[in-house]
Amino acid sequence: MAGLVLSGCAIKPFSQSLPIPTKRFITNPSNINLLHPKDPIFSPNFHGFSRWAVKVSAPLRIPSIDQQDLDLERERISSLDVQEEEIFDAGAPPPFKxxxxxxxxxxxxxxxxxxxxxxxxxxxxxxxxxxxxxxxxxxxxxxxxxxxxxxxxxxxxxxxxxxxxxxxxxxxxxxxxxxxxxxxxxxxxxxxxxxxxxxxxxxxxxxxxxxxxxxxxxxxxxxxxxxxxxxxxxxxxxxxxxxxxxxxxxxxxxxxxxxxxxxxxxxxxxxxxxxxxxxxxxxxxxxxxxxxxxxxxxxxxxxxxxxxxxxxxxxxxxxxxxxxxxxxxxxxxxxxxxxxxxxxxxxxxxxxxxxxxxxxxxxxxxxxxxxxxxxxxxxxxxxxxxxxxxxxxxxxxxxxxxxxxxxxxxxxxxxxxxxxxxxxxxxxxxxxxxxxxxxxx
Structure with a gap:
């Protein structure tokens, strides 16, 4: 997911290793570090900062699911349908009269x-x-x-x-x-x-x-x-x-x-x-x-x-x-x-x-x-x-x-x-x- 943090003049994506939030609003954003210290934005050549943290007072917006996630979900549902077809028993009594x-x-x-x-x-x-x-x-x-x-x-x-x-x-x-x-x-x-x-x-x-x-x-x-x-x-x-x-x-x-x-x-x-x-x-x-x-x-x-x-x-x-x-x-x-x-x-x-x-x-x-x-x-x-x-x-x-x-x-x-x-x-x-x-x- 492509989360964005505004930093001075620069824009940096979140690390893909971060977990996806499960709630729409962050209740205590002051305790969350959104950037990793090894990111290039913390290099000595970047305004001399060694660590950045972002604190916000407004709720963060969670971006929509990307196409890859949608494709994976479709494949999962399709596989379930195939499994259901495979276990259908034509010789079993029907569920209707x-x-x-x-x-x-x-x-x-x-x-x-x-x-x-x-x-x-x-x-x-x-x-x-x-x-x-x-x-x-x-x-x-x-x-x-x-x-x-x-x-x-x-x-x-x-x-x-x-x-x-x-x-x-x-x-x-x-x-x-x-x-x-x-x-x-x-x-x-x-x-x-x-x-x-x-x-x-x-x-x-x-x-x-x-x-x-x-x-x-x-x-x-x-x-x-x-x-x-x-x-x-x-x-x-x-x-x-x-x-x-x-x-x-x-x-x-x-x-x-x-x-x-x-x-x-x-x-x-x-x-x-x-x-x-x-x-x-x-x-x-x-x-x-x-x-x-x-x-x-x-x-x-x-x-x-x-x-x-x-x-x-x-x-x-x-x-x-x-x-x-x-x-x-x-x-x-x-x-x-x-x-x-x-x-x-x-x-x-x-x-x-x-x-x-x-x-x-x-x-x-x-x-x-x-x-x-x-x-x-x-x-x-x-x-x-x-x-x-x-x-x-x-x-x-x-x-x-x-x-x-x-x-x-x-x-x-x-x-x-x-x-x-x-x-x-x-x-x-x-x-x-x-x-x-x-x-x-």
Missing amino acids: LADIRAAIPKRCWVKDPWRSMSYVVRDVAIVLGLAAAAAHLNNWLVWPLYWAAQGTMFWALFVLGHDCGHGSFSNNAKLNSVVGHLLHSSILVPYHGWRISHRTHHQNHGHVENDESWHPLTEKTFKSLDWITRTLRFTLPFPMLAYPFYLWNRSPGKSGSHFDPSSDLFVPAEQKDVITSTICWTTMLALLFGLNFVVGPVQMLKLYGIPYLINVMWLDFVTYLHHHGHEDKLPWYRGKEWSYLRGGLTTIDRDYGWINNIHHDIGTHVIHHLFPQIPHYHLIEATEAAKPVLGKYYREPKKSSPIPFHLLGELVRSLKKDHYVSDTGDVLYYQTDDKPCKEK
Whole structure:
């Protein structure tokens, strides 16, 4: 600190070794020597004085803290913040309740507008039909790859709207939800009620190792019991991105049953009629596609519907996998008393898909959707922003995407390489990695 003493004609700074005063006023300034006898001002050539002391009757003013001190203080505070981040435990029970998050979300976010929901259906169906008509008319190999990418993405958008019907966030009218859901999902070969019921199970048990329905981790024992073909198909691209049709028929490893079978243990007896209805709708769509082969030809049907269907499946597996895997920080899974609906839901991940966000109805805004699936998709962004102050570090801000979310391919690859299984024991678990190469047994 630069204190100054007026001495005759000269000005001399205080020695830096002096302590900084802790009080604003000096109560007895006559007892304080402000200069040191070895300072140059006491040399024999300076007016012959050998010692100077300053006595004042007015209070001394303490100068402000210099920039170096401010920088040091900022570094200290920053280091404390880093330490706090390092000790944050994502698997610890949060300091808030589900009701606290709900209370933070504006009431308008819970309002379901069936007209607005139907407007998205009309928009998406019109785009699907327009793309198919344009591609069939042009019938050019420079156009077909663009058509496949666009139409496959639109099929996925139809799935998301049917998904809203399944959650009841499309409207408050259960019959409208069921009719629209069947039309949308059957058109892309998804059994609406069969999927709706199993997806409800997923939401109600997300984050639970044994009870979750889709993309849940394998236990170490189950993982090591897999034959090399199954292990390769599950963890080697592109096979995991083509899993959805097989999941509908036979569920995940370690689980049994089919989304088409009303007697499957996926369903209770009261749901069997719904499952039969969905299976009939699915079969009808399959028969329609088979008949169209005789009208336009199998090659044309493959180009118009088959390849876009596969792109849709890849989108579905890609997005749903990354909702629950691949974050740079390891996220927990639970068993027993450690699991709760809130703690399980907080381990989902929001993703930014760039231009695709609007096309697939902001389904990447997934944390709030998982906690409150009754919120319509067009309110999810506002609801998430309102909930962030409550969620704190339990909310993980998604990385900003370029127009096309190529960065998420890297997240997918890294996750498939390391997120293999969880321990057979314990109640708060994290993915572990099998370092042994996959070989035929």
